[in-house]
Amino acid sequence: MIPRLSPFKEQTLHNLAAMVSNDTKDVETFYYKQVLDHFNYRPESYNTFDQRYLINFKYWGGANSSAPIFVYLGAESSIDGYPNLIGFMSENAAAFKALLVYIEHRYYGESKPFGSWEEAFKNASTLGYFNSAQALADYAEILIDIKKTLQAQNSPIVVIGGSYGGMLASWFRLKYPHLAIGALASSAPILYFDDITSPNAYMDVVSRDFKEVSETCYETILNSWSEIDKVASQPNGLSILSQRFNTCYPLNQSFELPNYLGEMYTAAAQYNHPPEYPVTMICNGIDEASFGDTILDKIYSGVVAKEGNGTCRFINNSLKYISETYVGWKWQTCSEMVMPFGIGNDTMFPPYPFDLKRFVEKCEKEYDVSPRPHWITTYYGGHNIKLVLQKFGSNIIFSNGLKDPYSSSGVLNDLSDNIVAIHTINGSHCLDILSSKQSDPGWLIEQRKKEVEIIQGWIAQYYIDLGALRGNN
Amino acid sequence: MIPRLSPFKEQTLHNLAAMVSNDTKDVETFYYKQVLDHFNYRPESYNTFDQRYLINFKYWGGANSSAPIFVYLGAESSIDGYPNLIGFMSENAAAFKALLVYIEHRYYGESKPFGSWEEAFKNASTLGYFNSAQALADYAEILIDIKKTLQAQNSPIVVIGGSYGGMLASWFRLKYPHLAIGALASSAPILYFDDITSPNAYMDVVSRDFKEVSETCYETILNSWSEIDKVASQPNGLSILSQRFNTCYPLNQSFELPNYLGEMYTAAAQYNHPPEYPVTMICNGIDEASFGDTILDKIYSGVVAKEGNGTCRFINNSLKYISETYVGWKWQTCSEMVMPFGIGNDTMFPPYPFDLKRFVEKCEKEYDVSPRPHWITTYYGGHNIKLVLQKFGSNIIFSNGLKDPYSSSGVLNDLSDNIVAIHTINGSHCLDILSSKQSDPGWLIEQRKKEVEIIQGWIAQYYIDLGALRGNN
Numbered sequence: 001m002i003p004r005l006s007p008f009k010e011q012t013l014h015n016l017a018a019m020v021s022n023d024t025k026d027v028e029t030f031y032y033k034q035v036l037d038h039f040n041y042r043p044e045s046y047n048t049f050d051q052r053y054l055i056n057f058k059y060w061g062g063a064n065s066s067a068p069i070f071v072y073l074g075a076e077s078s079i080d081g082y083p084n085l086i087g088f089m090s091e092n093a094a095a096f097k098a099l100l101v102y103i104e105h106r107y108y109g110e111s112k113p114f115g116s117w118e119e120a121f122k123n124a125s126t127l128g129y130f131n132s133a134q135a136l137a138d139y140a141e142i143l144i145d146i147k148k149t150l151q152a153q154n155s156p157i158v159v160i161g162g163s164y165g166g167m168l169a170s171w172f173r174l175k176y177p178h179l180a181i182g183a184l185a186s187s188a189p190i191l192y193f194d195d196i197t198s199p200n201a202y203m204d205v206v207s208r209d210f211k212e213v214s215e216t217c218y219e220t221i222l223n224s225w226s227e228i229d230k231v232a233s234q235p236n237g238l239s240i241l242s243q244r245f246n247t248c249y250p251l252n253q254s255f256e257l258p259n260y261l262g263e264m265y266t267a268a269a270q271y272n273h274p275p276e277y278p279v280t281m282i283c284n285g286i287d288e289a290s291f292g293d294t295i296l297d298k299i300y301s302g303v304v305a306k307e308g309n310g311t312c313r314f315i316n317n318s319l320k321y322i323s324e325t326y327v328g329w330k331w332q333t334c335s336e337m338v339m340p341f342g343i344g345n346d347t348m349f350p351p352y353p354f355d356l357k358r359f360v361e362k363c364e365k366e367y368d369v370s371p372r373p374h375w376i377t378t379y380y381g382g383h384n385i386k387l388v389l390q391k392f393g394s395n396i397i398f399s400n401g402l403k404d405p406y407s408s409s410g411v412l413n414d415l416s417d418n419i420v421a422i423h424t425i426n427g428s429h430c431l432d433i434l435s436s437k438q439s440d441p442g443w444l445i446e447q448r449k450k451e452v453e454i455i456q457g458w459i460a461q462y463y464i465d466l467g468a469l470r471g472n473n
Numbered sequence: 474m475i476p477r478l479s480p481f482k483e484q485t486l487h488n489l490a491a492m493v494s495n496d497t498k499d500v501e502t503f504y505y506k507q508v509l510d511h512f513n514y515r516p517e518s519y520n521t522f523d524q525r526y527l528i529n530f531k532y533w534g535g536a537n538s539s540a541p542i543f544v545y546l547g548a549e550s551s552i553d554g555y556p557n558l559i560g561f562m563s564e565n566a567a568a569f570k571a572l573l574v575y576i577e578h579r580y581y582g583e584s585k586p587f588g589s590w591e592e593a594f595k596n597a598s599t600l601g602y603f604n605s606a607q608a609l610a611d612y613a614e615i616l617i618d619i620k621k622t623l624q625a626q627n628s629p630i631v632v633i634g635g636s637y638g639g640m641l642a643s644w645f646r647l648k649y650p651h652l653a654i655g656a657l658a659s660s661a662p663i664l665y666f667d668d669i670t671s672p673n674a675y676m677d678v679v680s681r682d683f684k685e686v687s688e689t690c691y692e693t694i695l696n697s698w699s700e701i702d703k704v705a706s707q708p709n710g711l712s713i714l715s716q717r718f719n720t721c722y723p724l725n726q727s728f729e730l731p732n733y734l735g736e737m738y739t740a741a742a743q744y745n746h747p748p749e750y751p752v753t754m755i756c757n758g759i760d761e762a763s764f765g766d767t768i769l770d771k772i773y774s775g776v777v778a779k780e781g782n783g784t785c786r787f788i789n790n791s792l793k794y795i796s797e798t799y800v801g802w803k804w805q806t807c808s809e810m811v812m813p814f815g816i817g818n819d820t821m822f823p824p825y826p827f828d829l830k831r832f833v834e835k836c837e838k839e840y841d842v843s844p845r846p847h848w849i850t851t852y853y854g855g856h857n858i859k860l861v862l863q864k865f866g867s868n869i870i871f872s873n874g875l876k877d878p879y880s881s882s883g884v885l886n887d888l889s890d891n892i893v894a895i896h897t898i899n900g901s902h903c904l905d906i907l908s909s910k911q912s913d914p915g916w917l918i919e920q921r922k923k924e925v926e927i928i929q930g931w932i933a934q935y936y937i938d939l940g941a942l943r944g945n946n
Contacts, residue, residue: 038852039512041808041842042601128515140851175648177865178854335514369514378613379511381651387942391891391934392650394864418864461864469860 026058027083027102032145034106036113036129038137049113053103053142054083056090061097063152066466068459070158071180072102073139073172075165076332077325078109087435088184089160092452096459099155103142105135105165107328121327124369130328131336132168133379139168140176156462158455162186162430163406164329164337170396171380182395182458184451187430190398192339192409193376196383199354200344201408206269207347209279209403217283220298221265222348227295228257244296245303248312260315261299262349264306272403272428275439279403282306334363338373386415394418395458397451401427422450499531500556500575505618507579509586509602511610522586526615527556527575529563534570536625539939541932543631544653545575546612546645548638549805550798551582560908561657562633565925569932572628576615578608578638580801594800597842603801604809605641606852612641613649629935631928635659635903636879637802637810639871644853646869655868655931657924660903663871665812665882666849669856672827673817674881679742680820682752682876690756693771694738695821700768701730717769718776721785733788734772735822737779745876745901748912752876755779807836811846859888867891868931870924874900895923 030053037045061067070089072082082102083090089100104111107120107130114120121127139159147153159180161169166188173183191197198204211218231237232254241257242250251257268278285305289298307313333339342354356373363371381388398411400423407423414420424431424443432447503526510518534540543562545555555575556563562573577584580593580603587593594600612632620626632653634642639661646656664670671677684691704710705727714730715723724730741751758778762771780786806812815827829846836844854861871884873896880896887893897904897916905920 035845037513038848039604039606040510040601041604041845042598043842045601046842125515128513128518131512131514133512137852144847144851174650176852176854177647178850178856178858178861369516369519372508372514374617375511377651378617379610379649381649383651384942385651387938388651390938391867393866465860465863469857 026056027054027100028057029054031110032142034111034138034141038134038141047113049106049111049115051104051106051111051138051142052079052109053101053146054079055102055146056083056093056100059093059097060099063150063155065097066152066154066156066463067097067099068156068158069099069101069143069146069152070096070160071139071143072100073159073161073165073168074103074105074108075161075163075168076105076108076329077323079104079111080109085435086160086162086433088433088448088451091436095452096456099150099152101143101146103139105168106130106138107331108324117324121331124367127331127335127367128369130331132171132332132376136168136172136175139172140179143179154466156181156459158182158184158458160184160186160433161188162433163188164332166190166398166430167380170398173396174380174393177393181462182397182455184397184399184433184455186399186433187401187404187406187410188398189339189406189409190380190411191382191385192406193382194374196377197409198344199340199342200347202341202405203266203343203347203349205403205405205408206266207349209269209272209405210265210283210348213279214283214287217286217302218348220286220295221261221302224261224295224299225258225350228299229254231296232257241296245300245315246312247315249314249316251316256316258350261303264303265348266405268306269403269405270429272401273431273434274426274441274444275437278306331367334367334371335369336372336375338371338376340373385411386413389415389419391416396420397422397454399423399432399447399451401429401431403427404429420454422447500527500529500573502527504583505615507584507611507614511607511614520586522579522584522588524579524584524611524615525552525577525582526619527552528619529556529566529573532566532570533572536623536628538570539625539627539629539936540570540572541629541631542572542574542616542619542625543569543633544612544616545573546632546634546638546641547576547578547581548634548636548641549578549581549802552577552584553582558908559633559635559906561906561921561924564909568925569929572623572625574616574619576612578641579603579611580804581797590797594804597840600804600808600840601842603804605644605805605849609641609645609648612645613652616652627939629654629932631655631657631931633657633659633906634661635906636661637805639663639903640853643869643871647853647866650866654935655870655928657870657872657906657928659872659906660874660877660879660883661871662812662879662882663853663884664855664858665879666855667847669850670882671817672813672815673820675814675878676739676816676820676822678876678878678881679739680822682742682745682878683738683756683821686752687756687760690759690775691821693759693768694775697734697768697772698731698823701772702727704769705730714769718773718788719785720788722787722789724789729789731823733786734776737776738821739878741779742876742878743902745874746904746907747899747914747917748910751779804840807840807844808842809845809848811844811849813846858884859886862888862892864889869893870895870927872896872905872920872924874902874904876900877902893927895920 031050033048034051036047072086072089079102093100112120114126119126143157157180159169159172166185167190169183170185170188170190173180231240238251268282272279282302282305286298286302289301340354343349343352345351360371377383396419398421400407400410400412402423402425406429411421412423424447431444504523506521507524509520545559545562552575566573585593587599592599616630630653632642632645639658640663642656643658643661643663646653704713711724741755745752755775755778759771759775762774813827816822816825818824833844850856869892871894873880873883873885875896875898879902884894885896897920899916904917
């Protein structure tokens with residue numbers, strides 16, 4: 001039941017990526033010979049790998065007019081499909097005359113060091129180079145190279161990212177202000193580290209989302225866990241549950257069904273996107289069950305409402321497709337991205353307090369190295385963020401949707417005139433940077449418009465400053 | 474003739490360190506178990522070493538009053554003696570009620586990874602972890618630990634450094650604004666990288682310093698090189714020179730005497746401190762030579778004026794004491810701190826253009842790994858610094874003395890209201906942070922006073938911001 005950080009459910013991504021839109025044909029693929037370790041000079045550190053990035057030149061105004069460069073900072077997945085997904089870039093490219101760049105994060109997609117996935121993921125000795133500081137340095141190297149190749153020294157770069165990529169975008173602006181004039185950090189939970197945010201915050205929001213849609217739905221889910229346990233502990237209980245939930249393979253363990261449901265609820269809350277609003281779909285299913293239905297009947301109705309009727313359901317974890325994102329992100333959370341997730345006492349889930357010791361032991365068992373739970377706040381900060389950043393840094397937008405459980409550790413208030421927070425009450429995870437739809441509600445259109453205006457302001461100011469400096473020479 | 478970056482000539486340091494002042498007895502020594510590699514999660518990265526730091530508690534107002542913490546960021550030498558050397562800290566500690574902390578840089582002094590100097594400096598495999606990004610992360614870890622131990626979360630930290638340490642101080646403020654509210658970067662040549670500054674800039678200033686003191690002195694030195702070459706190329710020429718310059722061992726190579734003289738002139742310019750003003754001392758020696766003296770006689774008079782009469786002179790490089798600073802800094806310049814030094818056509822030295830290829834080959838031959846000449850500007854910036862930092866960052870003082878050849882690549886103009894440059898026309902390398910003397914000229918007293926006032930302003934503003942945030946809670 002560890003929440004997924006991926007900005008978009010993989011299904012969604014794959015569906016969208018499969019749609020070859022007009023933009024895809026304008027996207028060219030490049031590879032940069034990237035150094036394995038930017039912060040070390042051992043002979044092995046000099047090994048290189050081919051890092052993939054994509055460029056869409058179609059809308060660019062060119063180097064002579066110092067036209068801007070929008071850069072999507074890849075996160076915990078292959079970069080495939082992202083030119084289609086990130087509507088914020090492609091839809092605004094023409095107005096900004098922007099070059100569009102999408103860079104794949106090391107260890108994902110085609111950007112694997114050590115020649116293969118197997119080698120790269122073999123053990124901590126090859127995984128050790130897989131972390132955010134190295135990734136940011138990768139982006140820096142590639143952006144310098146692109147600017148040099150295009151002779152676009154004066155073109156302002158704006159970096160854009162969502163979720164983990166949103167953290168990367170804000171951190172990139174803070175660590176490499178000489179390379180990016182601003183950052184749009186969508187749904188970036190940069191405060192979900194160390195002791196800054198309560199470990200229970202994520203699941204608190206999931207529960208609140210359901211409660212706000214329907215109190216009875218919330219109560220039904222709350223009561224379902226003991227009911228599932230009760231049935232599961234009966235003789236033949238797991239077959240009864242398997243039958244009731246129409247599983248493709250018989251359930252083997254009592255935790256399998258609760259895990260499946262928990263993941264479905266949290267995903268629904270995180271990706272509670274209009275016009276479907278998955279939380280509402282589930283609760284409608286649960287609440288509209290017929291008279292006389294049991295709790296389990298109602299819960300199953302919720303599953304059907306969300307996932308469709310179809311054939312059998314793959315509920316058992318062991319049989320699920322294990323994605324590259326899953327494997328990669330597991331390493332990242334077990335090394336530096338230690339986000340303490342637990343479940344408090346007042347949610348629709350059984351309580352499950354976060355236990356750092358247990359977490360550390362699990363990671364040590366898997367990788368033979370220990371997580372560094374304080375590193376993110378050591379390197380990037382996070383404590384007293386208002387005090388630190390109100391007089392330091394500029395040009396970052398932190399955007400959030402309050403239905404997104406990750407918004408609990410996002411930046412929701414302006415830190416200064418130039419480091420601003422934009423949130424929507426009904427928004428969810430990374431909505432603002434996704435492609436727009438006819439059905440988009442007014443508040444979402446408004447949010448995107450605000451973001452565009454702020455970025456226009458950054459670029460306009462940059463041109464003024466650039467002109468003034470040139471004038472002085 | 475590569476200029477020395479060390480903030481203080483080692484002789485000076487050792488002399489001063491030997492004087493056990495009142496402050497030394499108040500300084501306590503601590504060790505922090507530091508991780509070998511902050512940016513990697515290979516099992517070997519988790520090795521630790523004991524990093525030394527010193528604390529003087531005498532003047533501190535304590536955690537309850539959020540009294541400030543002044544931190545000297547150690548550079549390319551042992552931290553021994555620095556509590557006495559850095560008068561800027563000890564002399565202002567009482568007024569600020571400041572805790573004084575001095576942290577030793579990894580690979581210097583007692584802070585050697587791998588258990589010994591021999592192991593640490595064995596080859597690139599053990600030296601690879603020796604770089605500025607790792608050093609800054611070391612400082613971050615130690616400062617977090619000190620604040621935690623002293624329960625001094627609200628005590629503002631100001632970091633202070635000179636020369637390479639001055640670069641570290643400014644970079645620390647930029648990369649770790651959550652840990653230091655401000656930085657005093659004394660004589661920090663942060664623009665002596667990549668193609669930002671002309672490679673000839675350093676030696677141009679050395680020559681200018683001599684020319685400003687005396688045109689005839691400048692001309693004598695200018696003419697001396699061909700004269701030395703002429704004598705050296707005669708049969709017995711090296712013995713003639715050995716005798717004339719009273720060397721302890723006969724000269725073996727024709728470059729030995731020019732190298733010695735070149736180093737003496739550059740050191741004199743860099744450390745052209747009052748009240749002696751070594752450039753003036755040398756030129757007085759040269760200019761006051763008797764009627765009928767040859768050029769070589771005059772040059773030798775300059776040597777005597779600067780170095781004293783004494784016994785014989787250790788001029789041959791091979792016999793000189795090779796310091797830890799020399800060996801450590803050589804690695805640093807051959808890995809990331811690639812500062813392109815050359816000699817242009819219009820100086821008092823024979824021209825010697827910088828040749829990156831030659832530099833790289835020399836380093837590769839010595840260490841079997843290549844320098845990364847673009848890394849410093851990739852990670853820390855430097856190009857278009859005004860454009861980048863006029864709207865990003867705050868609370869940095871760049872101080873310089875224009876007689877210091879390194880001032881040619883220092884920040885000499887304010888970048889914004891809060892990132893300011895203070896330079897003195899007659900100042901030299903790191904003067905402002907050294908202990909004050911009765912003989913200090915007014916402009917030096919004034920420079921230090923300005924710096925103190927600016928830091929007072931940072932701290933006062935910090936307390937206001939802290940109070941406002943607390944009031945909001």
